[in-house]
Amino acid sequence: MTDVKSEKSSHTASGWSRRSVLKATSAGAVGAAATPLFYTQNAWAEDAIGNYPVKGSEVVLGFNVPQTGAYADEGADELRAYKLAVKHLNNGGGMLDTLKPSKLTGNGILGKKVTYVTGDTQTNADASRTSARRMIERDKVIMVTGGSSSGIAIAQQYLCNELGIIFMCGLTHSNDTTGKDKQRYGFRHFFNAHMTGKALSPVLSKEYGKDRRAFHLTADYSWGHTQQQSMQEFTEKEGWSTEGNIMTPLKTTDFSQYLSQVLNSDADVLVLNHYGANMVNSLTNAVNFGMRDMQKNGKNLEIVVPLYSRLMAKGAGSTNIDGVLGTSGWNWALEDEGSKVFVKTFTDEYGFPPSQAAHTCYVQTLLYANACEMAGTFYPPEVIKALEDFKFTGAGNGDTLYRGADHQCIKDILVMQGNSPSARTSDFDYLKIVDQVDAKTVDYDPAIFGGELGPYVPA
Amino acid sequence: MDMTLNAFTLYILTGLQLGSIFVLIALGLTLIFGTLGVVNFAHGALYLIAIYLAVSINNALGFGLALILVPPILFVFGVLMERGLIQRFYDREHTDQILVTFGLAIVLQELLKWVFGANNIPFAIPSWGNGILMLHDYLPFLEGFVVYPKWRLILVVVSIVTVAAVFALLHLTRFGLVIRAGMRDAEMMQFLGVNINRRFMIVFGLGSMIAGIAGVFGGPVTQVSPEVGMHLLVPSFLVVVIGGMGSLGGAVIAGILIGMAQSFTAPYINLNTVIIYLITVVILLVRPRGLLGAKGVFE
Structure with a gap:
């Protein structure tokens, strides 16, 4: 103890040594350079929104799909896609290799392992809200996704917006989802009516x-x-x-x-x-x-x-x-790289090709994860900003824009025609692609449907 | 929409055809209630089993075999259901009966969904019943081109034949006489040495068999998916209530009434959705026992 004391006192007594000056200067330089970053990061850290900040080494996603009711088959396919997305997010593979630009590494999201909980919407607005609320409040999910009906998607979107949880819509095709009912915390990859x-x-x-x-x-x-x-x-x-x-x-x-x-x-x-x-x-x-x-x-x-x-x-x-x-919105017969790799990994996993519902749900999960990586945080307002006006390709519909004004993806869509029984070669090609209508043709002014996205930080 | 003679004919045919399905399902329901005093909420599920059996047999072996096999299988299923479960609830409250049969309906529905999936299974109509009938060829008062699907007209005929057969069975045979007597006073029948329980078991099987007939002919019309049973149960149950609990004649009249009401209100969605309930409320207000209900039953 005495020695230390004396050392300290001798240090003080001798004033600034060359070494301590150098140390102080370099620390000061690093601190000064990082200051703006610190300010922003502190700003996120201070606001707890929804289930942010994410504690522990895992991050939980909520997959809320119809497991019973009229859309149960579609829901089952959505769930398959979500599980595949989680597998790819944690271990690499699938569209992680084709999505561009992408910061996804196959090492979870922001270094945290991705886990998930599932819920049953029952294709019923009340049931879907109850299920989403359970995921948010009990399971602490950072994001909710799913749904196979617009009424259900809109109901969940309102709830999630209120609770500060990002909702990545599953299959919903109503103009209202990203029109009059659009929400800052809701995003739709699927096309609309x-x-x-x-x-x-x-x-x-x-x-x-x-x-x-x-x-x-x-x-x-x-x-x-x-x-x-x-x-x-x-x-x-x-x-x-x-x-x-x-x-x-x-x-x-x-x-x-x-x-x-x-x-x-x-x-x-x-x-x-x-x-x-x-x-x-x-x-x-x-x-x-x-x-x-x-x-x-x-x-x-x-x-x-x-x-x-x-x-x-x-x-x-x-x-x-x-x-x-x-x-x-999409078909497994598409020949682009993103579609091919998705169809292959899905078929390898489950033994049959994915539906369009599976496709949109898979892509939504990857896009959310990628937005977190781009933002460098799970803080919802920053993730939302990363998704808004994000341009990407390699996800199965050509060049796509996640439009910031209404959170609607603008991308190519397919005109399909029913195949005759004799033209069918498998149990999966009931439809054939007649035309791929490009994104520019189906683009529209987001103002025509009204609605307000609302603030980044929920009231 | 103008109400021309053509339109009116289509409305009537559609009403008859919608009513036919209700009548076939309500017939079994009301027969079981009238004799056994059991409110069988699993009756929709019996119809569901029938359409799944019918579509499986039809698509694999043809319609003829479906028609021969499905009603007897449903009869056996009904008997087993009565022996295994329902008979234990004869002396219980109606609410207990409703709860157990409703629970059974949910179990059966989810079981079928588990086996066959939630998606629709296409029911191919046999060639002799496929296509449309040129009504203008037969009805001279129609102008121009008026058609109706053959299968739906066959369904109406099947419904009429089934109703006639059930009436004949109950009113022209010794078995029917015993059943009707049992409906009046089961205890007295037992005192007279008649094994009324065995006959009631057969009645339950009969009700189930009618659901089987409804399934074979109604499957292509209502389609084959797990939700169908529940969707049909509520209107069919209301048909029984409107007609009078336990009254076969009442069920027939009420079924056609509901079918017509649905047909004529089709262009007006708000009315169309509530018309069945509206009719039920009005009839129960004016005549609490239903159109042809026996005095004191559910009044």
């Missing part, structure tokens, strides 16, 4: 002519309404007229009462703004009503399904969907 209308209508008028009369049957909820409006708007721009529109309750299984109305009208095109089981039922019913072999106004009566999925096509059966046109 407006883009469907824009991409599909020119193909329809080329295929079926400009003098057509359309009758719409529309699922009575957020997505159906916006899908109908968009299809009507863009088909009328092509010269078509609209004979009528009937809103059908979501739980309808027999559409004969509505199809009788179509039979009784002058319409020569039937637009089915239905998704999932709804579309399977309405299309099958329409075929039973002979609508695929019928002539109206001297033309063949045509059926259009604006939003297509492989699972729906399979449910309806290839005889019924043969030749029917619609759109998809």
